[in-house]
Amino acid sequence: MKIDPNTSRVLHVDLDSGKSHALTIEDRHMHIGGSGLAAVLYERYGADDAPADDPRQPLIFAIGPLTGFYPLMSKVVCGFRSPYTGEWSESHAGGRLALSIRFAGYDAIMITGKAAKLSALVVGSRSCEVENVAYLRGKDVFATGKFLRKFGKHNSGHRSAIRIGPAGERGVAYACINVDSFRHFGRMGSGAAMGYKNLKGIIISGDGAYDLPEGKAYADMMQDIYKDITETGKMKKYHDLGTPQNLIPLNELHALPWNNLQKTHDEGVDGISGETFAEQLLLRQAACAGCPVGCIHIGLLRQQFASEHEFLYKQVSYDYEPIYAQGSMLGITNAADVLALLDETEKMGLDCMSAGVALAWAAEATEKGLISKEETIVDLKFGEMKGFLEALKFISSGENAFYQALSRGSMSAAKLYGGEDFACVLGQEMAGYATGEVFFVASAYGFRHSHLDTGGYAFDQNNTEKNAEKAVEFMLEDERGRIYINSMMGCLFARGTYGPDKLQEALRAAGFTNIAENLEEAGKYIQKLRWQLKCKTGFNVDAVTIPKRFTEVVTWKGAIDTVYMDEVAKRYSAAIKEMAQCDKQ
Amino acid sequence: MKRLEAVRMEQCIGCHSCSLACARLVHKKLSWNTAGIRISSAGGLTTGFEARICVACDPAPCAEVCPTEALKQRKGGGVIVKHDKCIKCGKCAEVCPVDAIYYETETDLPYLCIHCGRCVPFCPHNCIELREIPPQDQ
Numbered sequence: 154m155k156i157d158p159n160t161s162r163v164l165h166v167d168l169d170s171g172k173s174h175a176l177t178i179e180d181r182h183m184h185i186g187g188s189g190l191a192a193v194l195y196e197r198y199g200a201d202d203a204p205a206d207d208p209r210q211p212l213i214f215a216i217g218p219l220t221g222f223y224p225l226m227s228k229v230v231c232g233f234r235s236p237y238t239g240e241w242s243e244s245h246a247g248g249r250l251a252l253s254i255r256f257a258g259y260d261a262i263m264i265t266g267k268a269a270k271l272s273a274l275v276v277g278s279r280s281c282e283v284e285n286v287a288y289l290r291g292k293d294v295f296a297t298g299k300f301l302r303k304f305g306k307h308n309s310g311h312r313s314a315i316r317i318g319p320a321g322e323r324g325v326a327y328a329c330i331n332v333d334s335f336r337h338f339g340r341m342g343s344g345a346a347m348g349y350k351n352l353k354g355i356i357i358s359g360d361g362a363y364d365l366p367e368g369k370a371y372a373d374m375m376q377d378i379y380k381d382i383t384e385t386g387k388m389k390k391y392h393d394l395g396t397p398q399n400l401i402p403l404n405e406l407h408a409l410p411w412n413n414l415q416k417t418h419d420e421g422v423d424g425i426s427g428e429t430f431a432e433q434l435l436l437r438q439a440a441c442a443g444c445p446v447g448c449i450h451i452g453l454l455r456q457q458f459a460s461e462h463e464f465l466y467k468q469v470s471y472d473y474e475p476i477y478a479q480g481s482m483l484g485i486t487n488a489a490d491v492l493a494l495l496d497e498t499e500k501m502g503l504d505c506m507s508a509g510v511a512l513a514w515a516a517e518a519t520e521k522g523l524i525s526k527e528e529t530i531v532d533l534k535f536g537e538m539k540g541f542l543e544a545l546k547f548i549s550s551g552e553n554a555f556y557q558a559l560s561r562g563s564m565s566a567a568k569l570y571g572g573e574d575f576a577c578v579l580g581q582e583m584a585g586y587a588t589g590e591v592f593f594v595a596s597a598y599g600f601r602h603s604h605l606d607t608g609g610y611a612f613d614q615n616n617t618e619k620n621a622e623k624a625v626e627f628m629l630e631d632e633r634g635r636i637y638i639n640s641m642m643g644c645l646f647a648r649g650t651y652g653p654d655k656l657q658e659a660l661r662a663a664g665f666t667n668i669a670e671n672l673e674e675a676g677k678y679i680q681k682l683r684w685q686l687k688c689k690t691g692f693n694v695d696a697v698t699i700p701k702r703f704t705e706v707v708t709w710k711g712a713i714d715t716v717y718m719d720e721v722a723k724r725y726s727a728a729i730k731e732m733a734q735c736d737k738q
Numbered sequence: 739m740k741r742l743e744a745v746r747m748e749q750c751i752g753c754h755s756c757s758l759a760c761a762r763l764v765h766k767k768l769s770w771n772t773a774g775i776r777i778s779s780a781g782g783l784t785t786g787f788e789a790r791i792c793v794a795c796d797p798a799p800c801a802e803v804c805p806t807e808a809l810k811q812r813k814g815g816g817v818i819v820k821h822d823k824c825i826k827c828g829k830c831a832e833v834c835p836v837d838a839i840y841y842e843t844e845t846d847l848p849y850l851c852i853h854c855g856r857c858v859p860f861c862p863h864n865c866i867e868l869r870e871i872p873p874q875d876q
Binding site for chain 1: 751752753754755758759761762763766767768770771772776777778779787842843844845851860863
């Protein structure tokens with residue numbers, strides 16, 4: 154089969170009818186793929202005025218033009234109306250999903266409607282079925298994965314199984330979609346967006362084969378890029394300790410959030426450092442399909458389940474952000490305890506970052522007497538794993554009114570029970586960087602309220618001067634650079650390799666000349682479109698707030714400068730308004 | 739004479755770089771399947787990985803069953819593949835004892851390892867090697 158370089162091929166699955174259609178989306182030189190393609194699809198098929206749980210809302214999984222052609226082009230964007238904010242949002246994941254979609258012959262899979270019964274979507278290059286899986290109701294992520302693997306068995310190794318747990322089925326606002334056991338569409342509640350559709354899982358078999366461009370240019374380019382990634386040592390850190398290498402340096406900087414951001418440094422960091430995980434618990438590294446780096450770190454959790462020598466073992470993936478959110482943020486300084494929490498989070502299908510930060514708020518609210526065991530059922534105390542372990546189940550099940558509120562986010566719970574000042578929410582539960590003013594603004598206002606929207610945390614670390622104009626200029630430019638990568642659907646770890654020039658060369662060699670020649674214009678178009686969609690679907694730039702706790706943070710630079718933070722926020726919101734053309738709506 | 743061997747699969751991280759390189763550079767395809775080495779996991783990613791690869795039989799059942807010598811016995815084991823001689827009967831894939839031949843349905847052609855070793859430098863963990871075939875095996 155051939156890949157058309159000028160259009161995107163999208164499988165549109167309508168769960169209302171159970172029928173699907175292969176769509177051709179023109180103007181690929183403008184939407185590119187990934188983030189841009191998802192935005193264009195939402196613009197055409199989304200219902201702006203309807204809420205996130207309206208069955209008409211599309212749930213989109215999009216790859217980029219270079220997926221499958223080059224190493225580290227291994228990510229998928231999930232585009233959806235966020236159950237957390239109600240707004241158009243994105244989450245990104247790796248695993249085997251990107252190559253499965255590519256080799257199934259699509260640039261995106263878009264799901265609209267709602268299945269009458271709990272269902273699984275099973276897709277291949279020559280197949281597309283909606284299967285009744287009512288028997289999986291309430292099953293956890295691991296059990297679901299085992300059942301789903303009966304679909305497409307002959308493609309073992311060349312397929313992807315994504316699924317939701319009980320949290321996604323129940324509509325927890327920060328439920329995630331698990332991708333191939335160890336990766337996730339984590340943030341902003343994509344799991345609930347899938348649950349709204351009565352869709353428990355998707356199995357995609359990458360069983361097709363596609364022609365490559367004639368001539369040597371592509372093969373040469375692929376080998377050059379491969380060498381750059383594997384032979385220059387630039388990716389070594391991601392494979393070795395992986396992202397958890399950041400725990401000690403950020404703690405040293407006084408920028409690692411502890412105990413619900415009550416402090417930014419703790420001597421107990423050694424117990425949960427990347428080094429400790431690697432030396433004591435690392436079982437092995439794994440890779441996303443198409444990436445030779447292998448940054449996925451899998452820890453071995455060994456648990457005694459009976460009084461005698463009776464043990465079970467589990468494989469749990471870990472990274473910097475999960476360790477921060479369910480380690481330091483909860484005051485936990487034992488690496489195995491962190492893995493135990495992450496394992497439970499995984500089973501329930503919760504976003505580990507949001508769940509950890511929400512529980513951190515609950516622990517401080519308990520300390521301050523705003524809530525008691527009457528609400529929390531179990532003791533929630535910083536440093537004590539067992540209570541948090543039970544609480545994760547309660548968030549997922551919506552055990553009582555308190556946990557139902559907490560499953561909508563810590564700020565939702567704080568509005569009912571008090572403690573808004575210390576709910577660590579910047580658009581969503583914060584990421585693990587107490588680096589300063591620019592990061593806080595970048596997260597609170599950012600397109601998907603992610604630490605990956607822009608490198609705000611890096612700006613804080615690399616700049617001592619307080620220049621709001623320069624900070625906002627950096628955020629806008631950095632966002633655009635990331636949009637290129639996020640529309641090709643490359644891994645952000647490879648942004649050093651895939652600069653705009655390299656991307657253009659790679660696109661040309663793979664036959665996507667029209668995209669290569671329009672890259673800058675396409676980047677601006679996508680940046681603007683994404684902001685427009687976010688604003689159209691409810692984002693009010695003027696209503697953004699940064700809770701008091703963030704103004705109390707003390708980093709290596711000293712106390713937070715609220716005047717500087719306000720100035721950065723003012724300038725960034727003005728820039729967003731200009732891009733989104735909010736006033737003209 | 740050399741043959742490709744997946745000697746250290748316990749070190750495999752499942753990146754599929756070997757398969758993708760084979761498909762792209764040897765078979766000129768963008769694909770997981772049209773490759774001489776294919777990586778699979780038995781029952782999800784928690785169980786590790788295995789490589790499906792020609793084990794260089796001598797005599798090779800696939801060559802024996804091929805009616806047009808599109809697959810011909812290679813000295814020391816394995817086969818020499820000539821797609822232009824293939825009449826698309828598919829028998830080679832059926833008889834392969836280790837399921838190493840992928841029969842692609844669109845082009846109706848078999849894809850299998852030709853022991854060229856182009857995949858080897860793409861493995862980041864030294865799982866595969868192009869090894870000299872010992873005299874006793876030749």
